[in-house]
Amino acid sequence: MKLRDLAHARAGDKGDTSNIAVFAYEAGDFAFLTEHLTADAVKRFFQDVVTGEVTRYELPGLAALNFVMSGALGGGVTRSLALDPHGKSLSTALLDIDLPDPQPPPSQR
């Protein structure tokens, strides 16, 4: 399963830091996302993009996870060599990350 099946996302930029906020479409999926969409998983997914740390903030009230990725914007929006210096497209790129397929309920196993 892809993250896109469960969530939508928006990216923002400040200096050389990109934040991607990920929102569960259904609040019931927030716990699953919190378990599997870890800061490490996001860091691995963007291993060739993000040179710094990835920090995750949890917002259960909004069923949202906010990933703050330092060193993600080629040295900063104002000096980046990247085609998308703001990293706006990183949000939808992240939706391609693989998540474990949901387990069927016990009665169907």
Added chain:
Amino acid sequence: MEVSHAGRIRIGAGAGFSGDRIEPAVELAERGALDYLVFECLAERTIALAQLERLRDPDAGYDPRLEDRFRAVLPACRAGGVKIITNMGAAHPAGAARALVALARDLGFAGLKVAAVEGDDVLAQVLERDLAFVDRPGRISDLDGRIVSANAYLGAGPIVEALAVGADVVITGRVGDPALFLAPMIHRFGWAMDDWTRLGRGTVIGHLLECAGQVSGGYFADPGWKDVADLARLGFPFADVEASGDAVIGKVEGSGGRIDVRTCKEQLLYEVHDPAAYLQPDVTADFTGVCLAPAGPDQIAVSGGAGRPRPTALKATIGYRDGFIGEGQISYAGPGALARARLALEVVAARLKLTGVVTSELRLDIIGVDAVRRGAAQIEAPEPAEARIRVAGRCETLKDAVRIGQEVESLWLNGPAGGGGATRTAREVIAAASVLIDRSLVRPCVSCQVVGS
């Protein structure tokens, strides 16, 4: 037309960046029953570029579209008593105010009171002190001779001061974006400058509005997953704010776009790092308890924001000359496009070496394949029908930067088969870095002019 109640004000967002559409603001001014219309037009480095403009022309240095925007909205704002607040002053708020006064006189709006907020320019203070950067290693002296601007993020205070003396239009340089929206709330509701809860709530509303169409369906559509109606006529948002700091976000009936819990959630966390500590000049806002609830068609009620005392220092953005970037692109299509694109990148890299072009950083991308998500992750991508290469490099000199694009362009006759659509650019880079500056060193000031007949 709905008229706002004494205990509630309606604030519209007329622009979210300097290049934003103009007609949505006209729609808001004419049909939005607004009390205030705010234009946020000043990105991180824009003020440094504006400062360079001002050095070339002492009357310039403010937003180049200021006259276009005011010409479009002033008639409706004047007729409806809508006050306008904007950071279109950029590096020259007083010059912007003078230009606006001249425009308003030509349009026959005698009596219009225009205020300019200055004091965000802290270049002298920054150069006197060798401050350390907060967003990267190093300090001011490392940029010896290359700094072109330093602007502190002012709070809502000077805008409130201008509104209190009856300004119809307030033009600022650098202020915290949400402060443009927070100011009319403080002015109309008499919030104390240490009422952290209300300042925090007001900041939540300002943050939701500051990117204009980004809360009303812009930067959101994903066909089949998150559809948005009529993006070509996207309606810009307004907020009906109560004295408590609670608000309802809406847009003009019949306009394009979409406002729902999802669009508001996405904007709430846009450019936010720690959602419990959103640092602004006036308050440390806390977004973690924000509650978003449907309140009608394309209407979302916002409550539950909070705040804590403001940061002790102000953030200032330093603009500095950072060398040159040269770039070139060329396209390939059909079977083998990807292999030819890869060969083209190899050829350009080799040519830059052979001809002695000096780059401190070189980036080789194939657009559509690995220009966003780079590296090994993309190697198994399916063969694309088309591929466009992009070579970008950082250079000390403009001459070397120009050479990068020239080497891409020369692939036309000297590179792989079927290369077409070559383009090239070279530009000086004005980069931004941040420092923290003591509040006592920053002295905002407000001046007013009245349009004569």
